[in-house]
Amino acid sequence: xxxxxxxxxxxxxxxxxxxxxxxxxxxxxxxxxxxxxxxxxxxxxxxxxxxxxxxxxxxxxxxxxxxxxxxxxxxxxxxxxxxxxxxxxxxxxxxxxxxxxxxxxxxxxxxxxxxxxxxxxxxxxxxxxxxxxxxxxxxxxxxxxxxxxxxxxxxxxxxxxxxxxxxxxxxxxxxxxxxxxxxxxxxxxxxxxxxxxxxxxxxxxxxxxxxxxxxxxxxxxxxxxxxxxxxxxxxxxxxxxxxxxxxxxxxxxxxxxxxxxxxxxxxxxxxxxxxxxxxxxxxxxxxxxxxxxxxxxxxxxxxxxxxxxx
Numbered sequence: 361x362x363x364x365x366x367x368x369x370x371x372x373x374x375x376x377x378x379x380x381x382x383x384x385x386x387x388x389x390x391x392x393x394x395x396x397x398x399x400x401x402x403x404x405x406x407x408x409x410x411x412x413x414x415x416x417x418x419x420x421x422x423x424x425x426x427x428x429x430x431x432x433x434x435x436x437x438x439x440x441x442x443x444x445x446x447x448x449x450x451x452x453x454x455x456x457x458x459x460x461x462x463x464x465x466x467x468x469x470x471x472x473x474x475x476x477x478x479x480x481x482x483x484x485x486x487x488x489x490x491x492x493x494x495x496x497x498x499x500x501x502x503x504x505x506x507x508x509x510x511x512x513x514x515x516x517x518x519x520x521x522x523x524x525x526x527x528x529x530x531x532x533x534x535x536x537x538x539x540x541x542x543x544x545x546x547x548x549x550x551x552x553x554x555x556x557x558x559x560x561x562x563x564x565x566x567x568x569x570x571x572x573x574x575x576x577x578x579x580x581x582x583x584x585x586x587x588x589x590x591x592x593x594x595x596x597x598x599x600x601x602x603x604x605x606x607x608x609x610x611x612x613x614x615x616x617x618x619x620x621x622x623x624x625x626x627x628x629x630x631x632x633x634x635x636x637x638x639x640x641x642x643x644x645x646x647x648x649x650x651x652x653x654x655x656x657x658x659x660x661x662x663x664x665x666x667x668x669x670x
Contacts, residue, residue, distance in 0.1 A: 388569055388601060391662045392654060400654045401594075402603040403637060403645075405430040406458055406526070408639070409439035411618055413627075414609040414643045417634045419445060421608045421639075422454075424648060425638030428655050429603075431458035433525055434509040435470045435489070445515040454657040456522035456549075457513055459506050459540070461497070461529040463489035468618045473508040493529035502530075503539050510547055522656035524552035534561075541565035548664045550656055552603065568663040572600035586632045594645055608634040 405418045409432050421427040432442050432455050440627060446453050452526060463469045466475045469488040472479050476487045479654045481498040482505060484490055513520055523544050530540040538561065544551035545565045553562070554571050562570060593604060607630045609615050615627035623629070636642055646653065 379469060385655065388659065388662065392652075392658060394652055396650050399597045399599055399600045399650065401597060402429050402601070402654060402656060403427045404603050404605050404656075405608045406524075406605055407436075407609075408432045408442045408455065408458070409434065411436075411609065411614055411631050412438050412441065413439055413612055413615045414438070414607075415441050415445070415631070416609040417630070418609050421634055422636050425577050425634075426642050426653070427606070427608060427637050429456070429521070429657075430524070431456040432484065432518060432520075433458045433460050433470075433526060434512050435460050435473050437470065440516070443513075443518050445639050446519070447517040450517075450519070454526055454655040455518060456552075457510060457518075457520045458524055458526045458657055459490060459509060459530060459543070461505070462491065462493055462527050464491055464527065464622075465618055466621050468634045473512050478630035483509065485501050489582050490610040493527055495532055495534055495563050499535050499539060501540070502516050502536065506539065506543050510543065520547075520549055522550040522552060523547075534558075537561060538565075541567065550659050550663065569659055571603055572598050573602040574605065575602065576605040582624075582629060586629075587636055590636055590642070593615040594649055595656065597649070597651060606633040606637060608637065610634070 389396055389400065391438060392399065392400070398499070403426050405421060405427050407414055408418055409415070410429050415438055418427070418430050421618055422430065432439060432456060438499035442455065446455055460470075463471070469486070471488045476483055479498075479501040480495075481496070481501050482489060483514045496615065510520065510523075525540060530536045537557065541553070541561060543549070544567070551567065551571055552571065552574065553567060554574050557570070567572060575593050592603070607625055609627065609633035611627045615630065619626035
């Protein structure tokens with residue numbers, strides 16, 4: 361009896377969430393002047409600021425290729441270069457913030473924007489972020505660090521278009537998810553979330569847009585052919601808003617050094633991401649499939665028009 365009741369609750373919740381998403385997506389499509397059943401796609405480059413190679417390839421991919429959005433890691437060594445680009449392209453760039461709580465590379469590290477004595481649970485013995493998403497962290501310190509990262513972006517002239525989470529560290533549990541959604545609410549920014557988030561939290565934090573799909577190639581799929589994965593992903597897009605998360609960089613000595621002993625999402629992988637999403641075949645496939653490329657900047661302007669808290 362209990363199992364039947366639980367199943368019924370889950371089923372009803374799923375119906376409610378589906379209805380919410382359909383209405384939100386139709387509303388977004390309408391506001392953007394698109395059909396209600398439009399397949400809307402954000403092609404999004406993660407990890408700006410991590411390296412000069414990452415920055416240059418990502419800038420080029422947005423200017424010449426099909427990439428139309430990116431997000432910035434504020435604690436990383438090359439973030440000043442991103443800030444300079446953002447300021448010089450203030451009316452066109454679509455840079456969100458890739459909120460950071462980890463530092464995953466073997467010999468290439470970064471730590472918090474906050475003073476390390478203020479966020480001791482977020483750092484290892486050397487003062488860097490932990491290598492992976494660490495669950496035993498103080499949520500008050502997390503909020504303080506996220507605020508510091510967002511405030512630093514504004515102070516450097518980067519006007520964020522949205523928020524997302526590096527390595528999904530903010531999606532580990534409800535406490536962290538709530539801090540993440542709170543940042544979107546406080547700073548009046550869209551946040552990347554999917555229909556897997558609880559409807560109660562979506563409503564509590566007045567989330568405006570819920571994505572139909574967030575797609576990112578896995579190591580197994582990469583082994584079967586990067587182009588094959590992206591072709592299938594684009595052909596399989598559903599009506600509504602989706603995003604493909606990629607990592608664009610050049611396979612040069614800088615990136616080889618940064619990603620040493622870490623072939624997954626390494627320098628060769630990132631070069632292939634760049635190559636595909638700057639290719640003519642990618643552009644032609646998007647047109648053939650009638651995919652509407654939209655940006656987080658457009659979404660922000662729809663739901664938070666002319667809001668700048670700094």
